[in-house]
Amino acid sequence: MPTAAHTTLATGEVRRSLWRNLLVTLLFNTLAGVFFALSSDSPTWRVMLTIQVIGFSVFAAITFTFSVIKPAPAREPWYFAAAVFIGALVGLAFNWVARVDELADVISQYPHYLAFSLFFFLLAAGVIGSILWGREKTSRMESAYHLEQAKRAEQDKLLIQSQLRMLQAQIEPHFLFNTLASVQSLIDIAPDRAKQMLGLFNDYLRASLARTRNEHSTVRQELDLLQAYLGILKIRMGERLDFSLSCPEPLLDAHLPPMLLQPLVENAVSHGLEPKVEGGTVQVTLDIDGGRLVASVIDNGLGLPEEVRGQGVGLSNVRARLATLYGSAAGLSLQSSPAGGVTARLELPLNHG
Incomplete structure (x- = not known):
């Protein structure tokens, strides 16, 4: 079951991926706009705006598809094609709205130009969409990898804690019973030593209990434990x-x-x-x-x-x-x-x- 840390990690990866894709879209749109503006008779501002509209329309469609709809892998190509088509249509609509005063003349005199524009915008949207789709798939793979690494780290942590409990279970019962037996045997013949052993045993249990409550320990804490441990053995031996x-x-x-x-x-x-x-x-x-x-x-x-x-x-x-x-x-x-x-x-x- 994903923990809160895993969920936070996944959310952070999604957010970073979104910003990276947005910057890639802006950069590619700008480069494509400059290229087409130089090779077109249309005003530069119109070409740049049209390409930006296409790119960000595709970006919004793909982002919405993979972040909200989240289709099954087998259906992703269809959603990708739909995102490209929607982006191209939006770009086409913007292009003709921007030159609405010329629309009637162009349609009547150059009907094939409308189809060519749609093809051109579909091509531009397809290139932009392919880049974004590839980045989205790569981002999801990276996110899954980091999430798996976080899960492994959590499992390693649990393993360490389990090993610690197992090691304590191997040492402490044997040591506890021997110590109590020694105290019992010393009570009658050497009560001072029995009292001293009980004091050290109390120190040992206190240090041991404090250690089990914390994930980390220090050299000082471990030496305090060893001082009590060896002190008890010293009384016994x-x-x-x-x-x-x-x-x-x-x-x-x-x-x-x-x-x-x-x-x-x-x-x-x-x-x-x-x-x-x-x-x-x-x-x-x-x-x-x-x-x-x-x-x-x-x-x-x-x-x-x-x-x-x-x-x-x-x-x-x-x-x-x-x-x-x-x-x-x-x-x-x-x-x-x-x-x-x-x-x-x-x-x-x-x-x-």
């Missing part, structure tokens, strides 16, 4: 997890699509640090490199298993969303460290808020 978040102040208000960093952090913890007995460190850094936003998630854990490397659900979703949002202008790369661990590097165009 204790000394086995350390983390740091680093970002220059001017970059905090830059746009950053949601759910790009969190899956990378989750992979680093679940596949790299949790299976490692002594745990490890996760470093999240954001910076500007060559006018692009570069985000790195670095861990010193066991690394990604071969069956997961680059093909996990979270990583696949991140790559798919990058392709949808930026095409080939953004990318995600994974690099193993000889000393252990993985660096996930995210690059995308920088867009300040």
